[in-house]
Amino acid sequence: NAGVTQTPKFRILKIGQSMTLQCTQDMNHNYMYWYRQDPGMGLKLIYYSVGAGITDKGEVPNGYNVSRSTTEDFPLRLELAAPSQTSVYFCASSYSQGGNTIYFGEGSWLTVV
Amino acid sequence: KNEVEQSPQNLTAQEGEFITINCSYSVGISALHWLQQHPGGGIVSLFMLSSGKKKHGRLIATINIQEKHSSLHITASHPRDSAVYICAVPSNFGNEKLTFGTGTRLTIIP
Numbered sequence: 001n002a003g004v005t006q007t008p009k010f011r012i013l014k015i016g017q018s019m020t021l022q023c024t025q026d027m028n029h030n031y032m033y034w035y036r037q038d039p040g041m042g043l044k045l046i047y048y049s050v051g052a053g054i055t056d057k058g059e060v061p062n063g064y065n066v067s068r069s070t071t072e073d074f075p076l077r078l079e080l081a082a083p084s085q086t087s088v089y090f091c092a093s094s095y096s097q098g099g100n101t102i103y104f105g106e107g108s109w110l111t112v113v
Numbered sequence: 114k115n116e117v118e119q120s121p122q123n124l125t126a127q128e129g130e131f132i133t134i135n136c137s138y139s140v141g142i143s144a145l146h147w148l149q150q151h152p153g154g155g156i157v158s159l160f161m162l163s164s165g166k167k168k169h170g171r172l173i174a175t176i177n178i179q180e181k182h183s184s185l186h187i188t189a190s191h192p193r194d195s196a197v198y199i200c201a202v203p204s205n206f207g208n209e210k211l212t213f214g215t216g217t218r219l220t221i222i223p
Binding site: 041103 | 161212
C-alpha cells in the first residue's frame with residue numbers, strides 16, 4: 001500500500017494564479033481531509049469528506065474548493081491564490097470518524113508570491 | 114468546541130533521558146491521537162487511545178478521561194526521537210473533525 005499520496009511537494013504560485021493539490025489514498029478509507037499548517041499553529045481543517053460525492057467545510061475553507069468523485073481521490077483547488085495561502089498542506093484519510101487511526105500524506109509546501 | 118493545550122512547547126534533553134509531553138483538552142472525547150512530525154515535515158500516527166495506557170517500543174501513552182489529560186512518555190530517548198509531537202482530539206464527542214494542539218518540539222542532544 002502506498003498510503004496517502006499528495007502532489008506536488010513544492011510549488012510557487014503568483015498572486016491570482018490557480019492550482020490543484022492532488023491527493024490519493026489506496027486504503028479504501030471513507031474519510032478524507034485537507035489541513036493547512038502555518039508556523040507555530042496547529043493543523044487547521046480546510047475541507048473534509050465522509051465518502052464519495054460528499055464534502056463539507058472545515059474551519060478555514062475560504063479560497064479553496066474540493067471534490068470527491070471517487071473514494072480514492074480528494075483534490076484541493078486553490079482559486080485566485082493569495083499570499084495568505086502560503087502554507088504547508090496535508091491530505092489525510094481514515095476509515096471512519098475520530099476514533100480511528102489517521103494517515104497523512106507527505107505534505108505540500110506552497111508559496112504564493 | 115474542544116480546546117487542546119500541550120506542554121511544554123519546546124523541550125531539549127540529553128540522550129537517554131526520560132521524556133514526558135502533556136496534553137489537556139476541554140471536552141469529553143471518544144479517543145485521543147498522538148502524532149509525530151519529523152523535521153522533513155511528514156506526520157505519522159503514534160497512538161490512538163480512549164482509556165488507560167498503550168506502549169509501542171520506547172513510547173508510552175497514557176490517558177485520564179476524568180482529568181481530560183494525556184501524556185506521552187519516551188524512555189531512553191535518542192537523537193532520532195527529535196521531532197514535533199502533536200496531540201489531537203475530536204472537536205466534539207464522536208465527531209470526525211479533529212482539533213490539533215500546536216505541538217511540542219523535542220530535541221535530543223547526543
